[in-house]
Amino acid sequence: MASAKVFVLRTCDGETFEIDESVAYVSETIKNMIEDGFGHDLIPLPNVSSKILLKVIEYCRKHVSNFESSKKTSNGDEKDKDNDSWKKEKEAVPEVEKDAEEKARVEELKEWETTFIDIDQQVLFDLLQAANYLNIKGLLVMAAEKAASMIRGKTPEQIRETFNIKNDFTPEEYEDIRKKDAMNDFTPEEYEEIRKKIADNHFTPEEYEQIRKENAWAIE
Amino acid sequence: MECLPVEVIGNILSQLGAARDVVIASATCRKWREAYRNHLHTLSFNSNDWPVYRDVTTSRLEIIITQTIFQTRGLQCLSIFMDDVDQFSAAPVIAWLMYTRETLRRLLYNVRTTPNVNIFEKCGRQKLEVLHLAHNSITGIEPNYQRYPCLKSLSLSCVSISALDLKLLLTSCPKIEVLSLVSPEIAMSDSQATMELSSPTLKNICFEAMSLDKLMLEADSLESLCLKNCTLEFFDLIVKGTLKHLKMDEVSVLHLEIENTENLEVVDVSSFTIIWPKFYQMISRSSQLRRLRLWGVVFDDEDEIVDLETIAVCFPQLSHLSLSYDLRDGVVYYGLQGPTQLENVAVLELGWTVISDLFSQWVAGLLERCPNLIKLVIYGVVSEAKTNEECHMLANFTSSIVRLMRKYMHVEVQFEYE
Numbered sequence: 001m002a003s004a005k006v007f008v009l010r011t012c013d014g015e016t017f018e019i020d021e022s023v024a025y026v027s028e029t030i031k032n033m034i035e036d037g038f039g040h041d042l043i044p045l046p047n048v049s050s051k052i053l054l055k056v057i058e059y060c061r062k063h064v065s066n067f068e069s070s071k072k073t074s075n076g077d078e079k080d081k082d083n084d085s086w087k088k089e090k091e092a093v094p095e096v097e098k099d100a101e102e103k104a105r106v107e108e109l110k111e112w113e114t115t116f117i118d119i120d121q122q123v124l125f126d127l128l129q130a131a132n133y134l135n136i137k138g139l140l141v142m143a144a145e146k147a148a149s150m151i152r153g154k155t156p157e158q159i160r161e162t163f164n165i166k167n168d169f170t171p172e173e174y175e176d177i178r179k180k181d182a183m184n185d186f187t188p189e190e191y192e193e194i195r196k197k198i199a200d201n202h203f204t205p206e207e208y209e210q211i212r213k214e215n216a217w218a219i220e
Numbered sequence: 221m222e223c224l225p226v227e228v229i230g231n232i233l234s235q236l237g238a239a240r241d242v243v244i245a246s247a248t249c250r251k252w253r254e255a256y257r258n259h260l261h262t263l264s265f266n267s268n269d270w271p272v273y274r275d276v277t278t279s280r281l282e283i284i285i286t287q288t289i290f291q292t293r294g295l296q297c298l299s300i301f302m303d304d305v306d307q308f309s310a311a312p313v314i315a316w317l318m319y320t321r322e323t324l325r326r327l328l329y330n331v332r333t334t335p336n337v338n339i340f341e342k343c344g345r346q347k348l349e350v351l352h353l354a355h356n357s358i359t360g361i362e363p364n365y366q367r368y369p370c371l372k373s374l375s376l377s378c379v380s381i382s383a384l385d386l387k388l389l390l391t392s393c394p395k396i397e398v399l400s401l402v403s404p405e406i407a408m409s410d411s412q413a414t415m416e417l418s419s420p421t422l423k424n425i426c427f428e429a430m431s432l433d434k435l436m437l438e439a440d441s442l443e444s445l446c447l448k449n450c451t452l453e454f455f456d457l458i459v460k461g462t463l464k465h466l467k468m469d470e471v472s473v474l475h476l477e478i479e480n481t482e483n484l485e486v487v488d489v490s491s492f493t494i495i496w497p498k499f500y501q502m503i504s505r506s507s508q509l510r511r512l513r514l515w516g517v518v519f520d521d522e523d524e525i526v527d528l529e530t531i532a533v534c535f536p537q538l539s540h541l542s543l544s545y546d547l548r549d550g551v552v553y554y555g556l557q558g559p560t561q562l563e564n565v566a567v568l569e570l571g572w573t574v575i576s577d578l579f580s581q582w583v584a585g586l587l588e589r590c591p592n593l594i595k596l597v598i599y600g601v602v603s604e605a606k607t608n609e610e611c612h613m614l615a616n617f618t619s620s621i622v623r624l625m626r627k628y629m630h631v632e633v634q635f636e637y638e
Contacts, residue, residue: 125224128224128228128231128232129223129224129225129228132225132231140228140231141231144228144231144235145235147232147235148232148233148235148237148241151232151236151241151245152238152241153241154244155244156244156245156247159244159245159248160248163248165248165252166249167249168249212247214287215246215247215287215288217240217272217284218239218240218244
């Protein structure tokens with residue numbers, strides 16, 4: 001077998017990392033850069049720090065080795081490669097029963113993923129950004145699912161607290177929403193009531209009420 | 221969080237999937253609201269997501285779903301799976317389908333519509349890749365005008381469709397790979413219930429709760445076939461040597477014809493009446509067979525036996541063997557004759573429905589033939605009201621297994637009783 005090609009990536013903080021071609025190709029962005037002829041020298045990644053790139057490379061290496069071992073067991077599943085979020089829906093077509101080796105591989109991968117994504121919030125967001133920029137679908141889905149798990153079951157205010165989000169609807173936006181939907185006719189007393197209830201919420205009361213009404217079925 | 225691009229937020233919201241969670245999250249700030257409106261690609265209304273769905277009237281639910289879908293743009297995956305809803309009216313359902321027509325790739329829908337809506341016709345065709353439909357009907361397929369160039373996976377559950385339409389439907393899906401039919405209501409044109417299906421691309425087929433006089437299936441690329449709870453008088457399967465997995469559970473077939481079985485890897489047959497010589501002839505050329513399961517099978521001819529010698533000779537790659545059927549003296553004695561070992565069998569699963577001494581003998585005989593066995597699983601059926609005799613039998617059986625396994629200390633033993 002011909003020796004695998006190696007590429008060098010440089011992060012925004014000046015560090016370089018060497019990776020095999022198969023690992024590099026997990027990133028669509030890097031793959032395109034190489035195919036466009038930019039692989040001979042360093043491949044600069046100005047948007048990615050070393051800390052995060054290490055994590056990304058760890059993912060890519062696992063992805064490659066997992067794919068290789070799934071090919072060996074004769075019913076290796078292409079679906080696993082894509083880490084499809086649609087799996088959540090009821091599996092309409094029964095999956096062909098995997099043999100013991102395949103089952104073990106899938107179990108091990110799940111465990112690895114759980115450990116891999118057990119990271120603090122800031123690292124998670126940086127990873128999301130990096131996965132988006134480097135266009136690594138599986139990593140993006142895994143990280144997005146982790147973020148989603150932190151959102152599920154929370155109220156808007158709780159979500160804002162968790163992620164330190166500033167509520168920032170402007171008066172203009174409110175006006176726009178109000179014009180589009182003329183169902184808005186509370187008394188000043190009602191406005192005041194609502195305003196008190198949502199004291200630190202930067203939506204204007206009318207605006208929040210509008211949104212709340214429209215989506216009352218979910219928020220109430 | 222501020223520096224995450226809005227499309228990444230869209231990804232996160234899409235992972236949330238459940239509509240209520242998405243809407244709540246979208247009320248946090250501008251960017252999240254924009255992500256919901258312009259970058260959400262997956263949305264799901266599932267009665268399991270939120271108990272309040274059950275308390276809401278159907279018309280209110282229609283409004284909720286409409287309002288939520290219409291605030292998005294570019295939805296790719298839509299799932300409306302509501303077991304408690306009797307039926308939706310046609311107008312909102314049509315609205316949902318038409319609104320998402322240009323971008324929809326996956327649709328999952330299981331609620332009756334009244335008057336009936338031809339979902340298959342109304343939903344976007346150009347990009348649709350996966351369609352799971354239940355409790356609806358499909359009519360008037362016109363393959364010349366209607367093509368589904370990207371459809372890969374089709375699942376129809378309790379759907380009424382004519383045999384002809386189903387045949388035409390497959391021809392209008394040039395890339396279809398997975399087909400699942402569960403409890404279909406097949407309208408037949410003539411008195412005989414016949415179905416002829418043909419697809420060069422189908423890889424994975426599953427039929428459940430189907431009853432036909434005659435089924436002819438031609439699938440050159442078929443890799444996996446699963447039949448469950450089907451009654452077929454005549455089943456002719458034409459494949460081109462790609463078939464790897466064959467599974468039949470509670471199937472009654474009088475005439476079974478399957479050609480080109482050389483590459484079969486898994487054969488799993490349960491609760492099936494077998495004409496063993498014929499069945500065996502069908503699979504005898506499958507030298508690549510890795511897993512063989514004959515569970516709760518009844519032999520058409522009482523004198524038929526499954527002899528291990530033939531299995532050992534014809535299936536040298538066999539690694540997983542599961543057998544459970546009525547044992548008679550002849551079965552145990554003649555079935556175990558022969559010198560050839562099952563060299564590669566690592567897992568052995570043996571089951572009884574009525575405990576007897578014969579079973580212990582059978583287990584012993586099989587263990588001798590599997591020199592490289594790693595695991596033995598014994599499945600037993602234990603009746604609720606146990607007579608003294610049964611308890612005695614079970615006790616004897618336990619003792620004999622303990623004695624037996626002392627000779628095979630390296631083999632892991634598991635028991636599963638029901």
